[in-house]
Amino acid sequence: MLEAEALGLERGGRVLFEGLSFSVRRGQLVQVEGANGAGKTSLLRILAGLSRYGYAGAVTHRAPLLFLGHQSAVKGLLTPRENLAWHIAGEGAYDDAAIEDALDRVGLHGYEDVPSHALSAGQHRRVNLARLYLSRAPLWLLDEPFTAIDRDGVVELEALMVRHVEAGNAVVLTSHQPLAVSYTLHRLNLLEGLCP
Numbered sequence: 001m002l003e004a005e006a007l008g009l010e011r012g013g014r015v016l017f018e019g020l021s022f023s024v025r026r027g028q029l030v031q032v033e034g035a036n037g038a039g040k041t042s043l044l045r046i047l048a049g050l051s052r053y054g055y056a057g058a059v060t061h062r063a064p065l066l067f068l069g070h071q072s073a074v075k076g077l078l079t080p081r082e083n084l085a086w087h088i089a090g091e092g093a094y095d096d097a098a099i100e101d102a103l104d105r106v107g108l109h110g111y112e113d114v115p116s117h118a119l120s121a122g123q124h125r126r127v128n129l130a131r132l133y134l135s136r137a138p139l140w141l142l143d144e145p146f147t148a149i150d151r152d153g154v155v156e157l158e159a160l161m162v163r164h165v166e167a168g169n170a171v172v173l174t175s176h177q178p179l180a181v182s183y184t185l186h187r188l189n190l191l192e193g194l195c196p
């Protein structure tokens with residue numbers, strides 16, 4: 001689904017990673033490992049084709065992807081329903097029932113039409129996560145998806161990711177918390193590459 005070849009990145013005179021090569025295949029659930037500041041977000045943005053900075057190497061995409069960053073992309077003046085409609089319009093689809101179902105699944109039933117600036121941090125995150133229920137992209141790149149999500153939400157999100165990879169898709173995520181999933185988890189170490 002994605003191939004990274006000899007990726008290298010230097011920030012502020014510090015080499016974060018170099019010569020990093022790996023492939024992400026169908027059915028893989030990959031967690032990027034590393035301490036604060038190691039370069040996980042930078043790597044994910046490179047993989048998503050969003051990096052504003054110069055880096056070495058090349059990324060080849062073999063499938064459409066969805067990137068969810070940890071900085072909320074929810075627009076405060078729009079309601080959750082409008083935010084999701086705006087996002088999925090980019091995929092050429094608008095389906096009010098599907099949007100309502102996605103918001104319901106992330107626990108935002110009753111908040112569909114509230115201006116998003118009136119939502120909590122966790123509810124903002126949930127609006128973003130609702131995009132996972134609507135996306136048709138086979139490859140998900142998720143940066144700290146569990147941030148500000150309560151325990152039930154974490155369990156639901158873990159199950160959603162497992163369903164996605166079991167269906168033959170792939171997920172690459174960063175997370176500081178260990179995943180409690182009964183599925184083979186591949187670890188991507190910024191210095192050593194992809195570990196089985």
Ligand SMILES: Nc1ncnc2c1ncn2[C@@H]1O[C@H](COP(=O)(O)OP(=O)(O)OP(=O)(O)O)[C@@H](O)[C@H]1O
Pocket residue numbers: 011012016034035036037038039040041042043
């Ligand atoms: N805006 C910036 N300007 C200059 N250097 C930056 C900037 N943002 C990040 N960096 C540098 O890049 C390094 C990697 O940042 P990145 O956000 O990729 O790390 P991370 O592994 O995702 O960290 P965390 O786990 O804390 O989110 C940081 O240690 C910092 O030195």
